[in-house]
Amino acid sequence: MRVVHELLCFGTAAGGGNAALVIQQDQSSAEQRQRFAREQGRPACVFIDAAEDGAIVLDYFYPHTRSPLCLHATLAAARVLMSQQRPELTVRTAMRDQPLRLLLKDGEVFIALSPQAVPAVVIAPELPGQLLAAPGIALASAPTIASVGSPKLLLEVADSATLLALTPDLARIADWGRQHGVSGVYAWCRRSDGALAGRNFNHLDPAAEDGATGVAAGALAVHLQADVVLHQSNCLLRAVHGDETILISGKTELRSAT
16 A cells, blocks of 8 residues: 655755655556656655665656656655664665665764766856846856756856846756756855855746755755755755765655655
8 A cells, every 4th residue: 555755855944845755655657656746746756666676766756757866855765764763775766776875863864975977068158148038147157067866057146136036948948958968957156154045947837946956955065076055945955075975964854644
């Protein structure tokens, strides 16, 4: 019988965060899982499967598409899988067979993963302005693509006011991403307190804008070669940069289980 847990991830206060459904004991097809994710209307669903070799496999679905990796859903799955206080667990992703180490330290879950190769894409000078629907926008640094499993085009804007005012061309971003194997645009800026702020543009519907994007926090840590504290919507994400490993962490809260 299918078991569904709903968790809130990366929240800054009780009852806040980015929702994810964790589904166990499910035998449905990819098409049926996509329909389920669309009907539930949550930002992400992750199905926990068992491979023939006994490995734990995570299969991710957004309402509009299957995904190779979703770290806020991974965080939710880790909280469910490690509820018996297992200190470490290795899983892998369904679409790309990417290994992920899940760690439990002092009651907090961490996801350990490695930087990934990115598509070799030439970014024309006018492209950021076209994608952000802001012709002539002056970026604070050169655009780049970085990845811990789902490549992001990282665009650093001048400040928080500029970030919040963005109304990008979502259809153009989606088309460009499909052509080049890049999972959307992550616009970000540096805050006066030393932390970062960001917004993820990877949906055609502005109302579906992601509340927390763990793969972007990891990509920023890879790009900056530094630890990252990232504010996004009402969420707080942390990425710790190591020589070969990025650790992603954030709060998790169980909302319901059925």
